[in-house]
Amino acid sequence: MGFLSDALSRIKPSATIVITQKARDLKAQGRDVISLSVGEPDFDTPENIKEAAIAAIRRGETKYPPVSGIVPLREAIARKFKRENGLDYKPSQTIVSTGGKQVIYNALLATLNPGDEVIIPTPYWVSYPEMVGLCGGKPVFVDTTMEHSFKLQPGPLERAITPRTKWIILNSPSNPTGAAYSRAEMKAITDVLMRHPHVWVLTDDMYEHLTYGDFEFVTPAQVEPNLYDRTLTMNGVSKAYAMTGWRIGYAAGPEHLIKAMDFVQGQQTSGAATISQWAAVEALDGPQDHLPRFKKAFEERRDLVVSMLNQSKYLKCPMPEGAFYVYPSCAEAIGKTAPSGKVLKTDEDFVSELLDTEGVAAVHGSAFGLGPNFRISYATSNAALEDACNRIQRFCGSLR
Numbered sequence: 001m002g003f004l005s006d007a008l009s010r011i012k013p014s015a016t017i018v019i020t021q022k023a024r025d026l027k028a029q030g031r032d033v034i035s036l037s038v039g040e041p042d043f044d045t046p047e048n049i050k051e052a053a054i055a056a057i058r059r060g061e062t063k064y065p066p067v068s069g070i071v072p073l074r075e076a077i078a079r080k081f082k083r084e085n086g087l088d089y090k091p092s093q094t095i096v097s098t099g100g101k102q103v104i105y106n107a108l109l110a111t112l113n114p115g116d117e118v119i120i121p122t123p124y125w126v127s128y129p130e131m132v133g134l135c136g137g138k139p140v141f142v143d144t145t146m147e148h149s150f151k152l153q154p155g156p157l158e159r160a161i162t163p164r165t166k167w168i169i170l171n172s173p174s175n176p177t178g179a180a181y182s183r184a185e186m187k188a189i190t191d192v193l194m195r196h197p198h199v200w201v202l203t204d205d206m207y208e209h210l211t212y213g214d215f216e217f218v219t220p221a222q223v224e225p226n227l228y229d230r231t232l233t234m235n236g237v238s239k240a241y242a243m244t245g246w247r248i249g250y251a252a253g254p255e256h257l258i259k260a261m262d263f264v265q266g267q268q269t270s271g272a273a274t275i276s277q278w279a280a281v282e283a284l285d286g287p288q289d290h291l292p293r294f295k296k297a298f299e300e301r302r303d304l305v306v307s308m309l310n311q312s313k314y315l316k317c318p319m320p321e322g323a324f325y326v327y328p329s330c331a332e333a334i335g336k337t338a339p340s341g342k343v344l345k346t347d348e349d350f351v352s353e354l355l356d357t358e359g360v361a362a363v364h365g366s367a368f369g370l371g372p373n374f375r376i377s378y379a380t381s382n383a384a385l386e387d388a389c390n391r392i393q394r395f396c397g398s399l400r
């Protein structure tokens with residue numbers, strides 16, 4: 001009898017974490033490495049949020065929280081959904097977890113039976129298929145294409161739905177592509193879902209606030225109110241408030257689902273850290289004036305990176321609407337020979353040679369289920385991005 005569980009064999013390590021670690025190791029050896037692989041803002045948590053946490057500690061708010069979250073935060077979440085998304089939720093329809101990641105995990109653990117199918121458009125955030133697998137479900141991938149800006153199309157979605165489909169996971173703006181659905185594009189998807197009343201919608205709106213230009217963010221239950229009773233709308237403070245380390249995510253949905261998630265969470269973590277929850281109350285209720293600053297910086301960086309990558313030999317980079325990622329195609333570089341003499345057979349070879357030759361860490365598209373592409377996170381300084389893009393241009397120029 002083996003010591004480790006069979007469940008472990010169903011999951012892969014996160015490619016983003018593996019590459020970030022490889023870049024760190026190279027740096028520790030003295031190599032000049034620019035890491036474009038991490039998925040977190042390079043900004044600091046706004047001061048008012050930090051002060052709210054310090055005040056909570058001073059008030060003695062340091063005990064176990066209620067499992068689903070402290071009441072002031074659940075009320076703030078209900079207000080957020082009303083104010084920003086036009087969605088009516090009672091605080092009892094909300095739940096707070098240790099990061100958005102745990103919200104999704106709890107929802108899947110609370111609902112999946114062996115063999116239940118979960119539709120995941122590709123390319124996807126690396127954790128979705130792994131979480132589905134760990135919970136005994138079966139990920140069903142539906143490919144998107146660069147021609148459709150990596151957005152799910154109604155036809156392929158409809159063909160992927162079976163009587164075993166329990167959920168579809170939508171993520172707009174997307175990690176890894178930055179693509180975000182317009183109202184019309186989202187309506188085309190929700191129209192399909194209206195024809196299949198057994199399918200639930202798990203929408204990961206983590207990057208809601210990071211959209212650029214005049215793009216208007218929408219979430220499925222807002223576009224199609226008839227989906228309200230079978231939608232879990234997930235969000236969090238990690239990205240928009242530069243709070244990745246505070247570990248607060250939240251969701252709202254039908255009360256019976258929230259209760260089931262509370263049940264799971266009660267035997268897992270007993271709830272998210274109380275101090276972080278008080279900080280999140282300030283994030284949601286307090287001034288939002290850091291947001292235009294974050295958005296302006298990200299938009300400038302997106303424009304810089306897209307323009308420089310499109311000037312590179314062999315690369316094609318679409319202009320995404322949001323998040324802080326771009327997902328260029330390196331299809332034309334496949335088959336070419338790198339300066340080391342290695343022939344690039346896959347996008348993984350491309351990013352590996354790029355890291356070894358020029359010290360730029362990016363993540364290969366096949367890790368997100370669709371390639372040959374690679375993901376660049378532009379959540380780093382303009383100077384570092386310009387340097388990195390020059391190196392990428394030089395690397396592509398050196399391919400034979």
Ligand SMILES: Cc1ncc(COP(=O)(O)O)c(C=O)c1O
Nearest residue numbers: 039099100101125175206236238
């Ligand atoms: C699409 C997406 N969803 C969820 C998460 C997880 O967020 P959290 O850090 O709050 O767990 C991430 C983080 O990278 C993400 O990119």
